[in-house]
Amino acid sequence: xxxxxxxxxxxxxxxxxxxxxxxxxxxxxxxxxxxxxxxxxxxxxxxxxxxxxxxxxxxxxxxxxxxxxxxxxxxxxxxxxxxxxxxxxxxxxxxxxxxxxxxxxxxxxxxxxxxxxxxxxxxxxxxxxxxxxxxxxxxxxxxxxxxxxxxxxxxxxxxxxxxxxxxxxxxxxxxxxxxxxxxxxxxxxxxxxxxxxxxxxxxxxxxxxxxxxxxxxxxxxxxxxxxxxxxxxxxxxxxxxxxxxxxxxxxxxxxxxxxxxxxxxxxxxxxxx
Amino acid sequence: xxxxxxxxxxxxxxxxxxxxxxxxxxxxxxxxxxxxxxxxxxxxxxxxxxxxxxxxxxxxxxxxxxxxxxxxxxxxxxxxxxxxxxxxxxxxxxxxxxxxxxxxxxxxxxxxxxxxxxxxxxxxxxxxxxxxxxxxxxxxxxxxxxxxxxxxxxxxxxxxxxxxxxxxxxxxxxxxxxxxxxxxxxxxxxxxxxxxxxxxxxxxxxxxxxxxxxxxxxxxxxxxxxxxxxxxxxxxxxxxxxxxxxxxxxxxxxxxxxxxxxxxxxxxx
Numbered sequence: 001x002x003x004x005x006x007x008x009x010x011x012x013x014x015x016x017x018x019x020x021x022x023x024x025x026x027x028x029x030x031x032x033x034x035x036x037x038x039x040x041x042x043x044x045x046x047x048x049x050x051x052x053x054x055x056x057x058x059x060x061x062x063x064x065x066x067x068x069x070x071x072x073x074x075x076x077x078x079x080x081x082x083x084x085x086x087x088x089x090x091x092x093x094x095x096x097x098x099x100x101x102x103x104x105x106x107x108x109x110x111x112x113x114x115x116x117x118x119x120x121x122x123x124x125x126x127x128x129x130x131x132x133x134x135x136x137x138x139x140x141x142x143x144x145x146x147x148x149x150x151x152x153x154x155x156x157x158x159x160x161x162x163x164x165x166x167x168x169x170x171x172x173x174x175x176x177x178x179x180x181x182x183x184x185x186x187x188x189x190x191x192x193x194x195x196x197x198x199x200x201x202x203x204x205x206x207x208x209x210x211x212x213x214x215x216x217x218x219x220x221x222x223x224x225x226x227x228x229x230x231x232x233x234x235x236x237x238x239x240x241x242x243x244x245x246x247x248x249x250x251x252x253x254x255x256x257x258x259x260x261x262x263x264x265x266x267x268x269x270x271x272x273x
Numbered sequence: 274x275x276x277x278x279x280x281x282x283x284x285x286x287x288x289x290x291x292x293x294x295x296x297x298x299x300x301x302x303x304x305x306x307x308x309x310x311x312x313x314x315x316x317x318x319x320x321x322x323x324x325x326x327x328x329x330x331x332x333x334x335x336x337x338x339x340x341x342x343x344x345x346x347x348x349x350x351x352x353x354x355x356x357x358x359x360x361x362x363x364x365x366x367x368x369x370x371x372x373x374x375x376x377x378x379x380x381x382x383x384x385x386x387x388x389x390x391x392x393x394x395x396x397x398x399x400x401x402x403x404x405x406x407x408x409x410x411x412x413x414x415x416x417x418x419x420x421x422x423x424x425x426x427x428x429x430x431x432x433x434x435x436x437x438x439x440x441x442x443x444x445x446x447x448x449x450x451x452x453x454x455x456x457x458x459x460x461x462x463x464x465x466x467x468x469x470x471x472x473x474x475x476x477x478x479x480x481x482x483x484x485x486x487x488x489x490x491x492x493x494x495x496x497x498x499x500x501x502x503x504x505x506x507x508x509x510x511x512x513x514x515x516x517x518x519x520x521x522x523x524x525x526x527x528x529x530x531x532x533x534x535x536x537x538x539x540x541x542x
Contacts, residue, residue: 039362042355046415046496053420059409087306094303130525131518132499134489138506139326143319149310222399225492232399239405247402255397 004030067248074246078231078253084148085230086257088223089216092152096159097209103160104167110176111193122168129161133219137228148229155220159212166208167201174200207269214258214265221254322509329511330518338516346520349498353524356415356490356497357483360422365476368427372434378441396428400486404493415496422483422490430479437471474536481532488521498524 008025015021042048106112107121137154144150174197182192224232231250238246338346374380375388403424407417446463454462491499498521505513 038358042359045352045355046359046419048359048416048419052411052416056410060406063406063409084308087308090302090306091310094299126526126529127522130522132485132488132521134492134499135502135506138503142322142506145319148308152310218397218399222401225401235399235402239402251398251402254399255394258397259393 063244066244067251069245070249070252071243071245072249074249075253078234078250081224081229081231081234082253082257085220085232086217086261088148088152088230089155089213089220092155092220093159093209093213093216096156097163097205097212099156100160100164100167101205103164104171105193107164107168108171110172110174111179111197125161125164125168128157129165131157133158134223134226137223138226141227146227146229151220151223151228151230154223154228155216158219159209159216162212163205163208167205170204170208171197171201203272207272210265210269210272214262217261218254218258325509325511326514329513329515331515332512333516333519334510334512335516337513338520344501346498346516349501349517350520350524352415353484353487353497354528356418356422357480357487359419360487361426361476361480361483363419363423364426364430364479365472367423368430368434369472371427372431372438375431376435376438378439378443392428392431395424400425400490401493404490404495408494413494413496417493418487418490418495418497421495422486425486426479426483429482430475433475434472437468437475441467470539474539477532477536477539481528484528485525 004027005024010022010024012020012022103121103125106117107125109115109118112118133154136157137151140150140153141147144153176197178196179192182196183189187195220230220232221235222232224230224234225236227233231254235247235250238244238250337344371388371392375385375392377385380388400421403421404417407420407424411417411420441464445467446459449459449463487497488499488502491497491501492503494500498517502514502517502521505511505517
């Protein structure tokens, strides 16, 4: 940015006590210009148009309106897949968080003092995190066949990478004093880790895992789109058949389930912190 | 000395029962969730497909990966970035007023309950459903993706905005009042400097998330890198899948590093 400061000179003031201070010229025009260029390119690439949005927006409400009133008689057929969705997210999040712990320990450079291991594990976490959950679910259906197991695998992979990354970043910030003291008195590193570092990271670990679970319930609802089981499957089916009142009922059921799970999990997380 | 240590140790709260109950609840939940593991019928074909995907990733279709045309990975990445960028922007434009009328220090409690319920309802509908709804408005293509991401982002953006707004230090506003500042001056020197950095950092973070979300919108025909990937996957064109996955990986990785740096700079100067 030095070329910019050279182009626009800094303004200098003399204070009453004779001291000279200078203020750099504002960077705002440059930022606004870059921002406008980015907007122009994006609008051009995506074909965004406010006019179309306002003239055609009734289509959105029409579809939205056709979901009301929800088809209550459809509810008995919903709770089974809904339960399956929650079970998928629970199992996936649980094992994902469980496997993430050793990986996070290996990725944190203050506990595992080996640059090669650190970087390899971090690379694995990043690669797994890059793959969209829906794509990993689709690949899982190819490998494990259609059904809930594929969805569970996809959720497992997401939780694993998410919790793993959050946790290793947190481990790197913990207080290492007690750990070093124990190791200095002759405790072996794993014992020292369990008694000094684990209590420090446990609340964050649990609340991150719960957070991943919350998100996963919402996410699992669309995994059915690729045939990975759960409520997404019937959602996709009803959209295909244009039975929008049943779609409304499904969305309502997901909404209520998500509210209950989020409330419980938020209470737990508040208790943990 | 040892006695002292023992005395301290005995003061430690006994959490055995608490831990026991937690473990039992967890085990019950786990066992009741085992049906989710059903439905796996892994065949030798599964292994073969897994191997094919791996070979595809290591030998990507280079003409697709480095091609500059409309179907090349480069253009798809640009399109995905554009969708995520505009989506975040439109989402923010909707979220700002919504979060001001949902902050407890600005509006009365009953209003907050209503607006928060609306935000929560907006957040629950899966993005693919919004995608289908917006295709009715804009026709298939990246424009539908922009609107979908905008609506999907509202939930998280406004939740974090509300927290920032509720943390506003009102002492500053009172002292500006005491100086005799006008409303505009109060907003310019009292409110914006407090909210600005946090808001921008939240938006950068959401942009990062939207980029990932934008990659799946292709499923319903809402543009981005997702559609070609799904086509390639379902046609078993593993070399094309490999090329697109590599492009996706580089994109997400680079944006994540940049957004981390940017947020660090904004929040800590």
